[in-house]
Amino acid sequence: MEKSILTWLDQAEVNYQDKVAYRDEDQTITFAEAAGISRAVGSCLTEYVKPQEAVAVLTGRSVMTPPCFFGVVRAGCFYAPMDATMPDTRLNQILSVIEAKVMIVDRENLEKAQGLSFSGKMLILEDIIDTPVNEAALTKAVSNMTGKAPLYAIFTSGSTGVPKGVITSHESLMCYIDGLQEVIHMTGEDVLGNQSPLDYIAAIRDIYLPLLTGAETVILPKNEFAQPKLLFETMNRHGVTVICWSTAGIELPARLDGFSESKPEKLRCVVFSGSVISSVCLKEWQENLPDTVFINQYGPTEATGSCTYYTIHDKVTEDTVLPIGVPYKHYQILLLNEENQTPETGEIGEICVTGPALALGYYGAPEITAKSFIQNPLNPNYPETIYRTGDLGKFDEEGILWFLGRKDRQIKHMGHRIELDEIEMTAQKIPGITECSALYQKEKSLLYLFYSGEVKPKEIALYFRANMPAFMVPRKVINMEELPHLPNGKLDRKSLEKQFK
Amino acid sequence: MEELMEILEELRPDVDFEEEKGLIADGILDSFDIMSLVGSIDEEFDIKIKPNDLIPDNFNSAEAIWALIERLMEE
Numbered sequence: 216m217e218k219s220i221l222t223w224l225d226q227a228e229v230n231y232q233d234k235v236a237y238r239d240e241d242q243t244i245t246f247a248e249a250a251g252i253s254r255a256v257g258s259c260l261t262e263y264v265k266p267q268e269a270v271a272v273l274t275g276r277s278v279m280t281p282p283c284f285f286g287v288v289r290a291g292c293f294y295a296p297m298d299a300t301m302p303d304t305r306l307n308q309i310l311s312v313i314e315a316k317v318m319i320v321d322r323e324n325l326e327k328a329q330g331l332s333f334s335g336k337m338l339i340l341e342d343i344i345d346t347p348v349n350e351a352a353l354t355k356a357v358s359n360m361t362g363k364a365p366l367y368a369i370f371t372s373g374s375t376g377v378p379k380g381v382i383t384s385h386e387s388l389m390c391y392i393d394g395l396q397e398v399i400h401m402t403g404e405d406v407l408g409n410q411s412p413l414d415y416i417a418a419i420r421d422i423y424l425p426l427l428t429g430a431e432t433v434i435l436p437k438n439e440f441a442q443p444k445l446l447f448e449t450m451n452r453h454g455v456t457v458i459c460w461s462t463a464g465i466e467l468p469a470r471l472d473g474f475s476e477s478k479p480e481k482l483r484c485v486v487f488s489g490s491v492i493s494s495v496c497l498k499e500w501q502e503n504l505p506d507t508v509f510i511n512q513y514g515p516t517e518a519t520g521s522c523t524y525y526t527i528h529d530k531v532t533e534d535t536v537l538p539i540g541v542p543y544k545h546y547q548i549l550l551l552n553e554e555n556q557t558p559e560t561g562e563i564g565e566i567c568v569t570g571p572a573l574a575l576g577y578y579g580a581p582e583i584t585a586k587s588f589i590q591n592p593l594n595p596n597y598p599e600t601i602y603r604t605g606d607l608g609k610f611d612e613e614g615i616l617w618f619l620g621r622k623d624r625q626i627k628h629m630g631h632r633i634e635l636d637e638i639e640m641t642a643q644k645i646p647g648i649t650e651c652s653a654l655y656q657k658e659k660s661l662l663y664l665f666y667s668g669e670v671k672p673k674e675i676a677l678y679f680r681a682n683m684p685a686f687m688v689p690r691k692v693i694n695m696e697e698l699p700h701l702p703n704g705k706l707d708r709k710s711l712e713k714q715f716k
Numbered sequence: 717m718e719e720l721m722e723i724l725e726e727l728r729p730d731v732d733f734e735e736e737k738g739l740i741a742d743g744i745l746d747s748f749d750i751m752s753l754v755g756s757i758d759e760e761f762d763i764k765i766k767p768n769d770l771i772p773d774n775f776n777s778a779e780a781i782w783a784l785i786e787r788l789m790e791e
Contacts, residue, residue, distance in 0.1 A: 300746075438740065441750035442770040467751065473767045629748060659755065673729040680730045690727065690752050 218362045219385040223426040224250055224285055231403065231429040237278040238453065239434040246425075249282040252344050254353060256286025256319070259343040261352040263317050263336050266291030267364060269578075271310060271318040272414075273297045273328050274340060276434055280413045281422045283319055283340055284367070291356035293365035295380065296414030299324040304682040305378070307332045309370050312380050312579055319343075362386035368578045369416050371516050372633045372687070374623070376640035380578035381416075381516045390572035391520040392423045394543030398510065398524055399457060399484050403429030406481075408455035410435060410464040416516045417489065417630070420459040430457075440464060443473025450479040458482065459512075461489040461630025463660075469496035474503040488512035488521050490627035491618065494535045501530055513539035513618060516632070517587065517602045518568040522546040523616055538615045539608070546570045548616060549601065550608060555592040558609070563619055566608040567591075569601040626655045628662060631686040638664065638687060645670060645678050650698050652706050653689065656715045664689035665711050667697050717782050723756045724778060733778040740772035750775070757781075763788040 217223065228250035236246045264270060270287045272294050274280045287294040295313045297306050316335040320328040328337060366388050368380040401424055409432050411417035421432045433453045439446040465487045485507055514521035525540025542548050550557060550564030558564040569591060576584035591599040607619040624635040638653035647670030654663045672692040679688040699707040724733045731744055739745045754765050774784045
């Protein structure tokens with residue numbers, strides 16, 4: 216196994232040179248250019264950071280972002296990508312967890328960056344991409360790097376009210392990409408259509424598959440996702456052959472009746488993950504793209520992308536329920552019941568993941584890490600970490616894994632993982648809220664907030680808009696005289712669910 | 717138009733829909749908003765907004781959205 220993604224980048228530079236690696240609406244960047252920019256950015260960074268330190272990256276949805284990440288790696292560091300469309304409060308939370316000494320920002324987001332609580336060194340991407348390469352410093356920066364060195368910290372909703380930074384090693388990322396590649400067989404002829412924001416876990420496929428396979432990634436315009444006709448035209452123009460999207464991204468064109476006007480002509484493989492797909496939407500895709508392969512993926516950020524997959528062989532019907540399949544290479548799945556034992560075949564248990572693709576833990580949060588990354592209770596003989604996903608599942612007779620829901624109050628909304636507790640804790644910070652409860656109506660993908668208190672729904676909506684990412688803003692805010700309670704004094708969430716319109 | 721303004725106001729209380737003329741062009745409405753909005757409008761006015769209608773020109777202002785609704789109600 217190669218020890219870091221730099222090996223992949225160096226090989227790609229030699230093998231694919233002037234072939235386009237990344238494309239966006241405005242520009243393209245070749246493998247050689249991406250490698251060159253990474254050396255310049257890395258050389259500049261070595262003046263400010265030591266290996267294994269965090270570098271915050273606040274850049275746009277642009278071809279410059281992946282080479283910027285690689286530049287951080289050249290300096291022996293790991294990147295903490297931040298999405299400039301998120302409110303300052305959220306970005307400040309991330310910065311306070313990660314404590315980066317350096318932030319790289321592009322011109323487009325400079326003003327945003329200057330408004331954040333950040334006292335370290337701010338480097339402007341456009342100004343540092345021509346830094347003369349300092350080979351000696353770059354060599355020194357990675358001389359002690361191993362496969363266990365951190366590659367990135369990607370943030371996800373935390374039930375304590377503070378986002379959790381999932382810190383992941385080179386080895387884990389490479390294991391996942393290698394496992395995925397074994398299933399989707401990408402070549403240099405393939406063109407990937409990127410949907411995910413580049414700071415989000417789902418983008419690791421679009422960023423790293425090109426390095427391994429020579430494929431090109433097209434960063435699709437964000438605003439076209441609610442306009443399927445434009446989106447499909449763009450995909451056809453660039454010859455997109457493979458997409459690895461969130462389930463929500465797949466469902467959107469189908470829900471908006473996108474196939475009645477056009478379709479993505481060249482797609483050979485569609486991979487989706489993030490939540491349980493609507494079989495109505497999948498059926499629509501299958502009927503319109505009869506020769507395309509569809510793959511259902513499952514896995515948390517803590518298991519680096521996805522840990523299991525299921526290639527859908529049959530045409531689905533409206534009431535098909537899909538399994539989440541079998542582990543990718545480099546992953547092992549085990550189930551634990553409430554007694555921490557392996558349940559019988561067909562019996563329910565918590566899905567746990569082990570193997571070299573696991574993340575290293577949550578950055579700067581040893582206690583939270585210790586709760587989910589635990590010693591395998593089935594192995595009393597030597598250290599073996601497993602990750603408890605909090606998801607429930609069962610194995611069938613053929614050894615296929617099925618997903619059966621969550622143990623706790625985590626939900627998936629439009630492809631994003633959200634702790635309902637975090638929504639409630641945020642709402643509690645608003646003066647005038649006496650009590651509140653966040654609930655999710657799955658059928659309509661609507662996030663509700665029920666509350667009692669003097670404050671107006673409008674003010675609550677505004678507070679959320681100003682402080683939370685768009686996907687965490689409740690779209691229905693409902694004021695009640697008093698929230699219903701059970702006899703034991705706990706909130707009666709079942710009765711609140713009846714209030715969904 | 718009033719019903720539409722109510723929907724918009726509930727969806728995005730932070731936006732001045734009387735004044736904004738570049739809801740899509742200026743990136744004020746995101747894809748979450750468009751999804752919710754299309755659902756609410758379809759339900760409220762008993763119409764079906766088709767993918768061909770999902771172009772920036774139809775969603776850049778409250779008037780434009782209203783014009784689209786009126787057109788679809790006549791069809």
